[in-house]
Amino acid sequence: EIVLTQSPGTLSLSPGERATLSCRASQSVSSSSLAWYQQKPGQAPRLLIYGASSRATGIPDRFSGSGSGTDFTLTISSLEPEDFAVYYCQQSGKFGQGTKLEIK
Amino acid sequence: QVQLVQSGSELKKPGASVKVPCRASGYTFTTYAINWVRQAPGQGLEWMGWINTNTGNPTYVQGFAGRFVFSLDTSVSTAYLQISSLKAEDTAVYYCATDTWAYWGQGTLVTVSS
Numbered sequence: 001e002i003v004l005t006q007s008p009g010t011l012s013l014s015p016g017e018r019a020t021l022s023c024r025a026s027q028s029v030s031s032s033s034l035a036w037y038q039q040k041p042g043q044a045p046r047l048l049i050y051g052a053s054s055r056a057t058g059i060p061d062r063f064s065g066s067g068s069g070t071d072f073t074l075t076i077s078s079l080e081p082e083d084f085a086v087y088y089c090q091q092s093g094k095f096g097q098g099t100k101l102e103i104k
Numbered sequence: 105q106v107q108l109v110q111s112g113s114e115l116k117k118p119g120a121s122v123k124v125p126c127r128a129s130g131y132t133f134t135t136y137a138i139n140w141v142r143q144a145p146g147q148g149l150e151w152m153g154w155i156n157t158n159t160g161n162p163t164y165v166q167g168f169a170g171r172f173v174f175s176l177d178t179s180v181s182t183a184y185l186q187i188s189s190l191k192a193e194d195t196a197v198y199y200c201a202t203d204t205w206a207y208w209g210q211g212t213l214v215t216v217s218s
Contacts, residue, residue, distance in 0.1 A: 035205060037149075044199055044208035045141075045149065056206060090205070093139065093151040093165070 002026055004089055004096035012104040019076040021099045023089030028069045035090045036065055036074045038083075039098075045088065049074065076101075106130040108138075108200050108209035115215045116190050124185040124212045126200030133181040134158045137203035140174060140185050143211075144196040154203060155183060190216045 003026040013019055023034070031052035037045040047056040049065035052072055062077040076083055084103050089096040109127045116122050126138060140152040153164040155174040162174040173186045187194055197211040 037205075039149075044201075044211055046208075047204075047206050050205070088149055090149075090151075093154075095149040095151060098148045 002029060002091060002094065004091055004094060006087075006089055006096040006099045008099060009097075010100045010102060012102050013079055014104045015079050015081055017079050019074075019079055019083070019101055021074040021076075021087055021101070023067075023072045023074070023096050025070045025072075025091060029091050031068050031072075033092045034065075034067070034072050036063075037088045037090065037095075038085045039088065040085045048087075106202070106207045108202070108207055110198075110200060110209035110212045113213040113215065115217065117218055118190055118192060118216055120190050120216075121186060121188045122190060122214055124187075124198050124214065126183045126185070126209050128181045128183070133178055136207075138174075138183040139201045139203060139205070140172075141199040141201060142196045143199065144193075147196075152185075152198075157183070187214070190214075192216050 005024045007022045034052040036049040038048050039045040048059050048063050052067055053065045064075045066073050084101050086098045086100050088098045107129045111125060114122050134157045137154050137156050139154040142150045142152055151165055152168045155162045160176050171188050175184045183200055185198055195216050197213050199211045200209040
């Protein structure tokens with residue numbers, strides 16, 4: 001069973017800064033099945049990135065995904081106030097434990 | 105536009121059952137399979153499995169077979185999650201989502217309490 005481990009657990013940054021979130025798989029996975037989601041309190045998750053690097057419809061270009069094999073990254077180039085939320089990676093349905101991005 | 109609509113909340117006693125609907129609109133229902141995801145209070149997302157909307161065949165992730173049943177009523181474009189023999193630890197928000205994961209219901213909070 002593949003386990004996804006996200007780091008850090010919590011990331012404290014200021015608006016305008018760059019955020020780098022990591023997702024590591026316990027074994028090599030297909031990039032085509034790696035996705036990233038954003039979830040705000042009281043809301044359903046929102047698909048940001050699919051296929052490791054493709055932005056979903058309507059997602060701003062400050063969000064980008066990269067990686068292959070076991071190591072994947074979600075980068076937010078310049079944080080906007082609305083970007084502070086919890087982020088999850090997902091591989092073939094299964095989710096990582098999440099990274100909370102909070103305002104410093 | 106594609107929408108998945110879920111009921112707001114359910115309050116049930118331990119040992120009871122609940123059936124959570126997920127009504128689809130804005131597309132042909134059989135276009136997308138439906139996933140189910142659980143989120144316990146303050147916790148992360150757990151994929152429960154999915155149901156093929158063409159065949160009605162469900163697939164359950166380990167740990168969700170038995171008390172959890174996925175079903176369909178294609179005449180009303182609705183998928184259902186039924187949970188039997190409810191326990192306090194079943195208290196959670198349950199989401200449905202299309203197999204593309206691009207569309208999600210707003211979630212149904214199921215609270216199990218005596």
